[in-house]
Amino acid sequence: MNSNQYVNYGFQQGERTARPVPNALPNALPSIYPQYTPQIVNTHHTVTHGLPQPVPERKVMKKSRCKCIVASVLSVLLLLGATGVLVWYFLSYQCIFGSSCREGGMCLSASQWCDGVSDCPGGEDETQCRRSTYCGVSVAAPKSRIVGGGIAVSGAWPWQVSLHSGGQHLCGGSIISPEWIITAAHCVEVFSSPNDWRVYAGYLTLTQMTFARGNSVGRIISHKNYDKRTYDNDIALMKLNPPLTMSDAVRPVCLPNFGLNLTLEREAWISGWGSTRTGGSAEENLRQAQVTMYSRKTCNAPLVYDGLVTTSMICAGRLAGGVDSCQGDSGGPMVSKEGSVWWLVGVTSWGEGCALKDKPGIYSNVTHFLPWIYEQMHKT
Numbered sequence: 001m002n003s004n005q006y007v008n009y010g011f012q013q014g015e016r017t018a019r020p021v022p023n024a025l026p027n028a029l030p031s032i033y034p035q036y037t038p039q040i041v042n043t044h045h046t047v048t049h050g051l052p053q054p055v056p057e058r059k060v061m062k063k064s065r066c067k068c069i070v071a072s073v074l075s076v077l078l079l080l081g082a083t084g085v086l087v088w089y090f091l092s093y094q095c096i097f098g099s100s101c102r103e104g105g106m107c108l109s110a111s112q113w114c115d116g117v118s119d120c121p122g123g124e125d126e127t128q129c130r131r132s133t134y135c136g137v138s139v140a141a142p143k144s145r146i147v148g149g150g151i152a153v154s155g156a157w158p159w160q161v162s163l164h165s166g167g168q169h170l171c172g173g174s175i176i177s178p179e180w181i182i183t184a185a186h187c188v189e190v191f192s193s194p195n196d197w198r199v200y201a202g203y204l205t206l207t208q209m210t211f212a213r214g215n216s217v218g219r220i221i222s223h224k225n226y227d228k229r230t231y232d233n234d235i236a237l238m239k240l241n242p243p244l245t246m247s248d249a250v251r252p253v254c255l256p257n258f259g260l261n262l263t264l265e266r267e268a269w270i271s272g273w274g275s276t277r278t279g280g281s282a283e284e285n286l287r288q289a290q291v292t293m294y295s296r297k298t299c300n301a302p303l304v305y306d307g308l309v310t311t312s313m314i315c316a317g318r319l320a321g322g323v324d325s326c327q328g329d330s331g332g333p334m335v336s337k338e339g340s341v342w343w344l345v346g347v348t349s350w351g352e353g354c355a356l357k358d359k360p361g362i363y364s365n366v367t368h369f370l371p372w373i374y375e376q377m378h379k380t
């Protein structure tokens, strides 16, 4: 079904060889290599030639031979150690320098897509992983400002997935890597076993999905502090088994980095198969709408949500009413475009009714959950 052209070979390598990336910036690497090469040569020399200076030969033959053996063993060990360090470096950065990863890869410690040296984390702090051209790319996202919702075209939101349980669309989700889907904790509350779910990626209509097999889920991780009363920490991850094959229609969205300020009255887009009216059923076609992200202060105003919006939430929509997500959109994406790529800013969570005046939709704040997300992706 999906073309193979975006299969990321580097991904598996990255997963398998995942290890802490040295503190130096990857793009400072060229200077790391020269530093290491002389080291090997030097150590070797220091040990072998650093032996006692010319001594009367016969007298110290035995002693010298003994020392010589020790020195040789030591230098061999040192040489092996240094080679090990070099091999370690080579493997660590293979994804970046290796030809198989030229098309993009994963930042080793971050499980995040990167397309070159400068896109990978500057150190072990993977949360600094910079954006990549292999996430957040849409071939058909709306360019102009369109007020209100509409039917999405093919390839507009390639990270959007439909989560089915019991043969029915129940929730949305977003692809963040070939094997990870982000969704809402309340979606996986009742059906909490991986076997309860099928994941449909790359489809526009629910009918298309009924003819397809979908993808199976290997593991579900729901936030342990999800509060079903307040919807606080309404976030969950699904690990797919097998992973998805990337294409123009199936592609991850970028996770926002720390420091990427995506809040404050900015425009964002929501998508999903959710109902178009309060209490309605799922829609046949994937739909999209443009929303405004409001400040927490605005959301928590007495007339709006009067303090119900926690720091793990973002409210977005139209205070005037008329544009919103609704039942069946939960778990799906709220994305915002910055610097040519789309970032996942929110996960559809809850709202009072749908599209009511002064009752915007509430989304889980993805930036707030970044440490949690990376932590879960690390645990295997």
Ligand code: ARG
Pocket: 274, 324, 325, 326, 327, 328, 329, 330, 331, 348, 349, 350, 351, 352, 353, 354, 355, 360, 361, 362
């Ligand atoms: N909880 C809903 C779901 O399970 C999403 C509701 C979003 N509501 C809103 N007014 N934005 O699909």
